[in-house]
Amino acid sequence: GNSVTQMEGPVTLSEEAFLTINCTYTATGYPSLFWYVQYPGEGLQLLLKATKADDKGSNKGFEATYRKETTSFHLEKGSVQVSDSAVYFCALPYSGGYQKVTFGIGTKLQVIP
Amino acid sequence: DVKVTQSSRYLVKRTGEKVFLECVQDMDHENMFWYRQDPGLGLRLIYFSYDVKMKEKGDIPEGYSVSREKKERFSLILESASTNQTSMYLCASSGLPGYNEQFFGPGTRLTVL
Numbered sequence: 001g002n003s004v005t006q007m008e009g010p011v012t013l014s015e016e017a018f019l020t021i022n023c024t025y026t027a028t029g030y031p032s033l034f035w036y037v038q039y040p041g042e043g044l045q046l047l048l049k050a051t052k053a054d055d056k057g058s059n060k061g062f063e064a065t066y067r068k069e070t071t072s073f074h075l076e077k078g079s080v081q082v083s084d085s086a087v088y089f090c091a092l093p094y095s096g097g098y099q100k101v102t103f104g105i106g107t108k109l110q111v112i113p
Numbered sequence: 114d115v116k117v118t119q120s121s122r123y124l125v126k127r128t129g130e131k132v133f134l135e136c137v138q139d140m141d142h143e144n145m146f147w148y149r150q151d152p153g154l155g156l157r158l159i160y161f162s163y164d165v166k167m168k169e170k171g172d173i174p175e176g177y178s179v180s181r182e183k184k185e186r187f188s189l190i191l192e193s194a195s196t197n198q199t200s201m202y203l204c205a206s207s208g209l210p211g212y213n214e215q216f217f218g219p220g221t222r223l224t225v226l
Contacts, residue, residue: 008153036215043117043203043217044156089155099144099163099207100171101215105155 002027004090006104013080013111021075021107023064023090033057033066033073034091034101044089047075080111116140117218119204125224132191134221136204142216143209145187147171147179150201150220162187194225 006023013019025033032051036044048057050066050073057064062077075088087106094100120135138145147159148171158171160179168179176198180188187206191198201222205215 041219043205043219044215045217046214049214099209099213099215100146100158100161102158103156105153 002031002092002095002102004092004102004104006090006107008105008107010108010110013109015082015111015113016079017111019075019077019080019084019109021088021090021109023073023075023104025071025073025090025092027071027092028095030068031093031095033064035062035064035073035075036089036091036103038087038089038106040086047088080109082111082113085109085111117204117206117216119202119218119221121221122219123222123224125226126191126194127226128195130191130194130225132194132223132225134189134191134202134204134223136187136189136206136218137185138187138206138216139185140206140208140216141184142206143184144207145181146205146207146215147177147187147189148203148205149173150203156203159189196225199223199225 004025034049035047037047038044048059050057053068055066064075089106090104117138145162148156161169162181178190203220204218207213207215
């Protein structure tokens with residue numbers, strides 16, 4: 001079935017540093033890909049998505065490009081802020097699974113001033 | 114503002130107790146989900162409901178059951194709580210059609226002693 005692989009972290013960066021969180025996937029066909037974010041004490045919320053190959057999703061300064069050649073969907077941000085400290089989850093739908101989504105293990109990001 | 118609410122943020126129960134976790138959404142969504150979140154394992158789907166009284170097992174249904182008598186409410190039941198069910202439980206909902214964004218509640222931190 002469909003699956004994603006991402007590093008668990010934690011990733012610790014100084015404010016204004018460049019961020020990359022890697023995500024690779026295994027999938028049947030070319031499903032939509034998602035990044036969700038979980039701020040401390042909260043549930044997950046959708047950060048961005050891409051629905052087809054070569055699409056770029058973007059939101060709040062974060063970007064990710066759907067690359068089918070490398071089966072990757074890496075999350076990037078040019079200049080992180082302390083408020084970006086959170087856990088980031090890469091996700092994609094189950095193969096043939098209606099609305100179900102499979103999530104990666106989550107990468108914890110800590111940004112220090 | 115869309116909302117998924119969970120009945121408790123923190124819960125402490127004893128081994129063998131019957132535990133009810135309640136989730137309510139106000140978005141008229143067809144689909145509702147229960148996940149557990151554990152360090153190093155990410156989110157794992159326990160149960161999924163795609164309509165009132167309809168349910169489908171997720172990846173880790175053992176030791177859990179669910180109830181969906183009304184569209185807006187989805188309950189997770191631990192028939193006889195065990196210490197290995199100590200975890201963060203997240204409820205989510207999504208609408209039709211396609212692989213739509215899931216909206217999450219803030220989570221319930223359950224400790225079984």
